[in-house]
Amino acid sequence: METRTVRVGDVLIGSGHPIVVQTMCNTHTADVAATLAQCRRLAAAGSQLIRITVPSLSDVEPLRQIHDTLRSEGISVPLVADIHFSAEVAMAVVPVVEKIRINPGNFHPDHSKARVLFGQFLKRCKQYDRAIRIGLNHGSLGKYIVEKYGNTPQAMALAALEWVEMCIEADFYNVVVSLKASNTVVMVQAYRELARLMQERGVVFPLHVGVTEAGNGDSGRIKSCVAISTLLQEGIGNTIRVSLTEDPEKEIPVAQYLANRYGMPGQAGHDGQRHPRLDRGALSEREETILKAACDWGAPLLNHQVDDIPLEDTYLKDEIMQACRRRFYKPEYIACPGCGRTLYNLEETFNRVKEATAGFKDVVIAVMGCIVNGPGEMADADYGYVGEGAGKVTLYRKKEPVLRHIPEDEAIDKLIELINSDSVSRLGD
Numbered sequence: 001m002e003t004r005t006v007r008v009g010d011v012l013i014g015s016g017h018p019i020v021v022q023t024m025c026n027t028h029t030a031d032v033a034a035t036l037a038q039c040r041r042l043a044a045a046g047s048q049l050i051r052i053t054v055p056s057l058s059d060v061e062p063l064r065q066i067h068d069t070l071r072s073e074g075i076s077v078p079l080v081a082d083i084h085f086s087a088e089v090a091m092a093v094v095p096v097v098e099k100i101r102i103n104p105g106n107f108h109p110d111h112s113k114a115r116v117l118f119g120q121f122l123k124r125c126k127q128y129d130r131a132i133r134i135g136l137n138h139g140s141l142g143k144y145i146v147e148k149y150g151n152t153p154q155a156m157a158l159a160a161l162e163w164v165e166m167c168i169e170a171d172f173y174n175v176v177v178s179l180k181a182s183n184t185v186v187m188v189q190a191y192r193e194l195a196r197l198m199q200e201r202g203v204v205f206p207l208h209v210g211v212t213e214a215g216n217g218d219s220g221r222i223k224s225c226v227a228i229s230t231l232l233q234e235g236i237g238n239t240i241r242v243s244l245t246e247d248p249e250k251e252i253p254v255a256q257y258l259a260n261r262y263g264m265p266g267q268a269g270h271d272g273q274r275h276p277r278l279d280r281g282a283l284s285e286r287e288e289t290i291l292k293a294a295c296d297w298g299a300p301l302l303n304h305q306v307d308d309i310p311l312e313d314t315y316l317k318d319e320i321m322q323a324c325r326r327r328f329y330k331p332e333y334i335a336c337p338g339c340g341r342t343l344y345n346l347e348e349t350f351n352r353v354k355e356a357t358a359g360f361k362d363v364v365i366a367v368m369g370c371i372v373n374g375p376g377e378m379a380d381a382d383y384g385y386v387g388e389g390a391g392k393v394t395l396y397r398k399k400e401p402v403l404r405h406i407p408e409d410e411a412i413d414k415l416i417e418l419i420n421s422d423s424v425s426r427l428g429d
C-alpha cells in the first residue's frame with residue numbers, strides 16, 4: 001500500500017522503505033542509568049526506534065539526559081516518548097525526542113477540549129520538526145468514542161480518522177497511526193478498515209502494526225506473528241513492534257523475522273527479501289519453526305480460508321488455532337509488556353498466573369503492570385490481575401475491581417478462588 005513517508009531522526013517510515021523494527025524500554029525512565037543501559041542493548045540488538053514511557057513531567061528531564069547521552073555516545077537510534085493522558089507532558093517532550101506517541105482522545109475528558117489541545121500539540125511538533133504516532137488501543141477508546149461509534153474495529157478506525165483529518169487540516173504530515181488490540185481478529189479488521197478509509201480520503205499515513213498485550217513465550221510470539229504477518233502480506237504495516245511480556249531485547253529477533261520475511265510493505269508476499277540491518281542469527285531453530293508456521297497459517301485461518309491446519313505437532317497447532325481465535329484449548333491470556341510504570345516483576349508473575357490457571361477453559365485472564373492504564377487496556381478480559389504498586393494487587397471481574405489492595409503473595413490464590421466461585425455460581429444458575 002502506498003503511504004506517505006515519515007521521517008523520525010534519520011529513520012524513514014513508509015512505502016518505499018523497508019519495514020522498521022522497534023520496541024520499548026521497560027525500565028523506570030527516572031532511573032537514567034538503567035534506561036540508558038537498556039537503550040544501548042536494544043540499539044545493538046537492532047531496534048531502529050526505541051520508545052520510552054514518560055508518565056509525568058518529572059520524567060522529562062531524565063528523558064533529555066538519556067537522549068543526550070546516547071547521542072554523545074554516537075547512538076543515533078531515534079527515541080519515541082510514550083505519553084498517556086497528559087497533554088502537558090506531551091507538549092514538554094516535543095523539544096526533547098524525535099517522535100511522540102499520543103492518544104489525543106485522552107488529552108481531556110471533554111472531546112472538544114481534547115481537539116483544541118491536540119491542535120496546539122501539532123503546532124509545536126511542526127515547529128520542532130517532530131514525528132508523532134496517533135496510537136489508539138482497543139479497550140481504551142474513551143467514553144466519547146465508544147458512545148459515538150461503539151467498541152468495534154470500525155469504531156477504532158473512525159476514531160483514528162478524526163485525528164488524521166486534524167493533522168491534514170493543520171498541514172502536518174509527519175504522522176504514523178496504530179490501532180492495536182490483543183484480539184487478533186479485532187486488530188486485523190481495525191487496520192484494514194483504517195487503511196481503506198485513508199485510501200478513500202487520499203492521504204495514507206504509514207501504519208505502526210502490533211498486537212498489544214500479546215503475552216509471552218510461544219503464545220505471545222505466535223499471536224503477534226499470525227496477525228502482523230496477515231497485514232504485512234496485504235502491504236499494510238510500515239513499522240512493527242512485537243510486544244512481549246519479556247525483556248524487550250527478545251522482541252527484536254521476532255520482529256526482524258517478520259521484517260525479513262515480508263520485506264518492503266506494498267510488495268506483499270516477497271519472501272526472502274532481506275533488510276540489510278537485520279540479523280537472523282538471534283533465533284533458535286525451534287523459534288524459527290514456530291514463527292514460520294504462525295506466518296504460514298495465520299492469514300488462511302484469520303481469513304477463514306481454512307478451518308484446520310495439517311500440522312503434526314499438536315501443541316503448535318493448538319497454539320496457532322487459539323492465536324487466530326478459531327479454537328480455544330486453554331485460557332486466553334492478555335499481559336502488557338510492562339514499562340516504566342510497572343512496579344513488580346511482571347514476567348515472573350505472569351508465568352505464575354499462567355501455571356496456576358492452566359486448568360481453566362473459556363476464560364480470558366489479564367495480567368497488567370499498572371493500575372493507571374492496565375484496567376483500561378484489558379479489553380475483553382474476564383478477570384484482571386493488576387499491579388497497584390507497593391506489593392499490592394487489585395483483582396478485576398470484567399471492568400469492575402472486586403478485591404483491592406491484596407498482598408502480592410496472596411493474589412494468585414485469590415484470583416483462583418474468584419474464578420472458581422464464579423464457576424460454581426454459574427453452575428447453580
Ligand code: SF4
Pocket residue numbers: 336337338339340341342368369370371372373374377
Ligand atoms: S498497562 Fe503495562 S505497558 Fe501499559 S502503561 Fe501500565 S505497565 Fe506500562
